Amino acid sequence: MPRPPRQSRPQGQITRGKTARNRLRRVDNFLCLYDPGLIRRTDAPGEVSYYVDLGYGEEPFTTLESAERLRRLNPALPVLGVEIDPQRVERALPFEDDRTHFRLGGFNLPLQPRESARLIRAFNVLRQYDEFEVQDALLTLGAGLMPGGLIIEGTADPFGRIWVANLLRKRADGDLWVEGLLFSTNFRWGFEPAIFQPRLPKNFIHRMLPGETIDAFMNAWKQAALATISVRTLGLRQWFCASALALRDLGWPVETRRRPLQQGYLLWKRSGRVSDGALFRDLPA
Incomplete structure (x- = not known):
């Protein structure tokens, strides 16, 4: 199988690379629920749009799963695993086939001519960076997205039971926009809004302070959960759903369709151009 042409130096840092099997199962399940059309789309002749797993770690389990x-x-569906560590790429190459590839790269994705990304998953990658580096890293990553393509970037606990992620969409004009902040739990560790705070992505983890957007949102969710705590007797899923409805009634734009909520996904719908700073605060649409 031919190797891709030599790329510019990968941008980024080597991660710890410790990823348990099935850690990111719920991320994939959400993508199938949220935008199945993007996964199902057919490429034009001669073009390839990948699902990209950025920073898959010591072993290629997450990409293959x-x-x-x-x-x-x-x-x-074409799938591309990208790692900045050459040894990790070498270990993954025996798992390649005609639809699954592994390449050395970073935020500047190692794409060939007429290749793009339809979906990019980057989990537990940006957590080790400084906050001021986050915006540029995601804009660089977004340069490889096709119009309409999606980035899901966030932080998960070691077992994938609780995680929080940014959703970013590339618009037809080429700009990358924030689409939402997604909270996910499988309820194995219970439920209350505070369990998500340690897993906030890098753009929010240090902003749980008075006057910050994320602080206001989390406090409102805690208020909503307290107001609906009687529902807990019916089960954690029911309480989670009830807290989301109460949060909506407080004026927060959250997705309240029953199926995502029942599966433990709460989407705070946000909007704004990444280059204008929308990763960190709300901006007019």
């Missing part, structure tokens, strides 16, 4: 899950929707 994603390929298996997402190909239930699209058996022909």
Whole structure:
């Protein structure tokens, strides 16, 4: 199988690379629920749009698991695992096939001519960076997205039970926009809004301070959860759903469709151009 042409030096830092099997299963499940059309789309002749797993770690488990899950929707889906550590890439190469590839790269994705990314997953990658580096890293990553493509970037606990992620969409004019902040739990560690705070992505983890958007949101969710705590007797899922509805009634733009909530996904719908600072604060649409 031919190797891709020599790329410019990968941008980024080597991660710890410790990823448990199935840690990111719920991320893939959410993507299938949230935008199945993007997964199912057919590439034009001669073009390839990948699902990209950025920073898959010491072993290529997360990339291979994603390929298996997402190909239930699209058996022909091209999948690309990207790592900045050459040894990790070498270890992954024996797992390649005609639809699954592994390449050395960083935020500047190692894409060939007529290749792009339709979906990019980057988990536990930016947590080790300084906050001021986050915006540029995601804009660089977004340069490889096709119009309409999606980035999901966030932080998960070691087992993938609790995580929080930014959703970013590339618009037709080429600008990268914030689409929401997503909270996910499988309820194995209970539920209350405070359990998500240690897993906030890098753009918010240090901003739990009075006057900050994320602080106001989390405090409102805690208020909503307290107001609906009687529902807890019916189960944690029911309490989670009830807290989301109460949060909406407090004026916060959250997704309240029953199916995502029942599965433990709460989407705070946000909007703004990344280059204008929308990762850190709310901006007019």
